[in-house]
Amino acid sequence: MRQIREEWLRFLLALQFLTRLPIALKDDEFSPERLESSTRYYPLVGLLIGSVAALAYYLCALALPAPLPILISTAASLLLTGAFHEDGLADTFDGIGGGLTREAALNIMKDSRIGTYGTAALVTILLIKVFTLSALSLPLAIGALIAGHGLSRVSAVMVMVTSRYVRFEGKAKPVASDVGTKGLVFLAAFTALILIGLGLTGWSLPLLACALVGLIAGHVLIRLFYERKLGGYTGDALGATQQISEIGFYLGALAWL
Template sequence: MKKELRIFFTAMMFLTRLPVPRFTDHSADYLERSVKYFPLIGWMVAGISGLTFLIFNKYISEDIAIAASIIAGLLTTGAFHEDGFADVCDGFGGGWTKEKILLIMKDSRLGSYGVIGMMSVLLCKFLLLKELPKFTPDLQTPSVNIFYNYRYLLLTLVAAHGVSRLMPVWVMRYYDYVTDPDGSKSKPVASRKPTILFLIVPTITALLPFVFMSWQFVLVVIPVVYGAFSLARYFKKWIGGYTGDCLGAIQQVSELCFYLSMIIIWRYVI
């Protein structure tokens, strides 16, 4: 149990800026095993973002609450995945060969493609999150319990952050890691492909929130998986596999696909 706790805190240290116990070190073995807790870390990020939304929505306004929840998520993760998405935009936008793409993605400076990509992701996230409260059935008969009123929104956030962090783990199972492994912080995570048996735990964790929703919402997984593996195939075509930045981009795109799919199901299926 103590070992699993250390593995969990390793995942927490890798994906977030949240404080961890002092006994959590930088063990490569623990980091490799920590991917099974990635969806659970997503739950934590969703919880912080959701709580921030509820507080600001109660005392200020919905728009400010959505912006605050996004900022809270960015501060919690240190913009870990957003930075990867921006690097991918720079690399694939400005490079036409594998070597050039990898070289640009390693550059710590942010280019025009990265800026545009980052702005687009944040704008899309804001607009999609703004639509979600409008389709929550519980708001038609609100109670004094704000958590109950927004339970579907909170569940959506938890499911979105969990499933979107599951997608990179599955991509690691079927695609190869590229770039210089000795100079990459993702080397321990990508050094060995996770087995199907190993993926059972994170998959169950990511899908658990759907137990508390209407069964139709499970359909959101289809476009999310399609989008994630379409990106993975695109990365393989150009650079032969994925990098840590590519996994970050997959998480961001998967999260946006999740929100969009939820809105479509709310509007046209439920």
Template sequence: MSDAFKPRSVHRGRFRPFASFLTALRFLTRMPVPFVRTVDPPPLKESMWMFPVVGAVVGTVAGVALLLAHVARLPELFCGLFALAVGAMLTGAFHEDGLADVADGFGGGNTREERLEIMKDSRIGAFGTLTLVITVMARASLLAALLVLKPLAVIVLVAGAAAFSRSLMVDLLWATRPARANGLSAMAGQPNRNTTLLALAIGGLGAGIGGSMVLSPEAGVLALVAGGLALAMVRGLAIRKIGGQTGDVCGAGQVMAETAMLAVYAAAVAFR
């Protein structure tokens, strides 16, 4: 991730999907983007509509890793853990770090100020450790449950959950005020309504159509609803605890939304 988001010049009204993709890719992942400067990147807040596309890339790679481990006849739970490890290497565990910070802050602080201070601490506490262990094991087991499907179906579902959960981050940034004036989310900027709607449309259509084709229309829609409800719960808790969102809250929302979607997919597979 890089905090160098300011463009060299302003191109208002220009539609530059490749430049926006590179800006989003550089922010959300650790993937090398050595030529991002040559395309004159737009501001991050104008590139957030590409968050679900970056999510789909990360999810596709994780899905392939899941399948490769399965082809090697490794235990299914290990396959799920391996896929999560590959995804974490791509993102630098960006979202998981946010989830752990939120768990520590919300669980260990008694006031808004204490919670924000704990969330800034790079050290991980008991709440964060326990939350990470539970969510990692939960997602690994849910990914393992998808291995009864055809390989392409697995990739479609994993990529769809990764994409829509990241489009929900854009909605969180748009609809919720920052809890800090100088945090990562405040620095990234607030996307406008059109950017948010485009991100939700890309992520929602991709995940909804994919889930409907692979499983059933009901499962596709229910997964989107589950992801949205998970994010709404994180948002409501953040507003109550710290008065708004931060970069950590966005990361926590992404992980919880993705987990909720995978849970719907796994349940749909079990009831087929």
């Protein structure tokens, strides 16, 4: 029971960190160690966010024409997360696009104001998301939303596993640590469950393979974009990784159809 409680608290910390849900924890229920290890539950939180987005899409699709259901679904996910990852995407593009040096890029990324590069990237990504999901059938779009949100969080955590945090402080500093063997086991298990779930709901192997190729391509391309200049990652870069990986998953699925 003690171990179950520990895992539950880690999940709640992940939910608190990645969403705007009013999760209240007592002082003795929080610890830096628990917060660091909560990264193992990021994919599960992603599944919950994707499920909310999918439910909003399904309910709106019963009465509204495309692309309104996807627009409302996207708005629902933005409200649930407080545009946490989208903010990271915009800051990353502002920093990398506007900073001539590593230090300049990091300083720009700390600025709460959004610039031209960030605005263009954010608008483009949201438009791609809306039009890509609108082009999928209702069952495929629902599966893609749930799986895309979950797997893209796996993609973001893998950056933590394979790269280094380049700030002494920042919004990702509390969780920027070694994920550990147990954390990797959790990530592998969540990934397997998501893929099995897609297979059981009618996704063919070629469709699934194309979607995964798209996600991996998005992961690699966005890391090439920011790691060359930063020499590692920041919290904003993790948000950018999640967003581009998610979009890559949707585009890969659409490319097969």
